[in-house]
Amino acid sequence: EFAALSVAARDPRLADAPLLAAARRRSPAHTPVWFMRQAGRSLPEYKKVRAGIAMLDSCRRPELVTEITLQPVRRYGVDAAIFFSDIVVPLKAVGVDLDIRPGVGPVIAEPFRTHADLDRIPELEPGMIEDIATSVGLLTAELGGTPLIGFAGAPFTLASYLVEGGPSRDLTKTKALMYTDPQLWRALLDRLAQISAGFLRVQVAAGASAVQLFDSWVGALPLADYRTHVQPSSAAVLQAVRDLDPSVPRIHFGVQTGELLPAMGEAGADVVGVDFRVPLDVATERLGGDYAVQGNLDPATLFASREVLGERVRQTLEAGSKAPGHIFNLGHGVPPEADPDQLKFVVDTVHAGKS
Ligand code: 1CP
Numbered sequence: 001e002f003a004a005l006s007v008a009a010r011d012p013r014l015a016d017a018p019l020l021a022a023a024r025r026r027s028p029a030h031t032p033v034w035f036m037r038q039a040g041r042s043l044p045e046y047k048k049v050r051a052g053i054a055m056l057d058s059c060r061r062p063e064l065v066t067e068i069t070l071q072p073v074r075r076y077g078v079d080a081a082i083f084f085s086d087i088v089v090p091l092k093a094v095g096v097d098l099d100i101r102p103g104v105g106p107v108i109a110e111p112f113r114t115h116a117d118l119d120r121i122p123e124l125e126p127g128m129i130e131d132i133a134t135s136v137g138l139l140t141a142e143l144g145g146t147p148l149i150g151f152a153g154a155p156f157t158l159a160s161y162l163v164e165g166g167p168s169r170d171l172t173k174t175k176a177l178m179y180t181d182p183q184l185w186r187a188l189l190d191r192l193a194q195i196s197a198g199f200l201r202v203q204v205a206a207g208a209s210a211v212q213l214f215d216s217w218v219g220a221l222p223l224a225d226y227r228t229h230v231q232p233s234s235a236a237v238l239q240a241v242r243d244l245d246p247s248v249p250r251i252h253f254g255v256q257t258g259e260l261l262p263a264m265g266e267a268g269a270d271v272v273g274v275d276f277r278v279p280l281d282v283a284t285e286r287l288g289g290d291y292a293v294q295g296n297l298d299p300a301t302l303f304a305s306r307e308v309l310g311e312r313v314r315q316t317l318e319a320g321s322k323a324p325g326h327i328f329n330l331g332h333g334v335p336p337e338a339d340p341d342q343l344k345f346v347v348d349t350v351h352a353g354k355s
Contacts, residue, residue, distance in 0.1 A: 013145025023249035032079035037333030038072035087153025111165035124198035140207035150203030154215035197240035219256025238268030276331025292325025
């Protein structure tokens with residue numbers, strides 16, 4: 001249980017934060033809501049401050065990170081900030097040669113192929129990301145009673161970029177490595193678990209009051225392979241956060257993970273993120289334990305009329321009310337073309353409640 005409550009010791013106002021209450025399966029004052037990718041290209045104020053600055057450079061400038069992270073909190077009145085960074089930032093910090101290309105995503109100069117490639121992915125030391133701790137410290141001072149969610153990519157999703165060399169639809173090379181050389185695969189995932197855990201622990205130590213582990217692409221795997229080849233490394237990441245501070249709730253998210261939900265919970269999550277394909281009441285039944293859920297409005301409904309959007313929000317709240325705790329979110333990230341006024345409407349509708 002969350003006996004230590006060291007999170008509340010950081011700022012007494014966090015004790016009543018709806019996001020933390022829902023994550024702990026206690027009754028929040030209202031259903032908390034935030035959006036994956038709430039910062040970023042859907043916001044004109046983001047495009048303005050990012051102009052002329054490369055994505056990965058912007059992630060290493062504490063004043064800029066602070067401003068970008070706060071933008072959606074100011075505009076929408078969401079119940080949490082998510083740290084502005086990217087899942088590949090810690091890989092870059094240990095020296096992996098990679099870049100984020102506009103309109104594409106992460107691209108790796110020399111994709112991972114053999115045992116020797118492990119030498120190009122050293123362990124993460126806190127001294128390599130002192131700026132991340134600085135950014136989190138600046139942010140938590142500004143945020144007061146609004147929780148900051150720290151995050152990292154899960155080992156499988158990080159491995160998928162390293163092995164494929166960039167974004168990929170079917171992850172064939174990644175799965176081929178997993179099936180042909182399970183020992184090398186395990187060594188790679190162990191190394192990535194250390195890096196992912198190190199990235200999260202720096203954020204938590206600096207003041208993040210919840211964390212989300214993004215295993216965005218793990219839905220590419222059947223359950224049995226997930227359990228054998230992936231779950232142990234993700235569990236190690238979540239355990240490392242728990243060891244540092246058991247009062248920090250852990251959210252575990254992936255896309256197309258309908259078949260994997262219970263296994264993702266068992267990996268050590270308090271909250272399981274659900275994409276838009278599985279209704280939250282069905283997800284709760286599948287999870288079958290004391291898990292809060294997060295989600296899961298289809299991002300495409302942001303382009304529908306207010307009438308349709310409002311109805312979908314209320315349906316999501318109704319389905320979420322069957323879970324021991326519900327954090328409202330989209331089923332995946334905010335599309336870059338989304339209208340910020342529609343997102344504000346979602347926040348207001350969630351805060352107004354079901355009826
Ligand atoms: O120039 C730009 O603005 C680039 C777009 C962008 C942004 C705004 C990228 C490139 N990353 C980010 C920030 C980011 N990335 C955040 C921050 C804040 C927020 O949510 O408000 C977060 C949490 C991430 C995490 C991330 N990066 C994930 C997991 C989340 C998810 O969407 O599933 C993944 C898979 C990435 C890789 C990545 N980085 C960027 C892109 C376009 C991608 C996806 C590429 C692909 O399709 O494989």
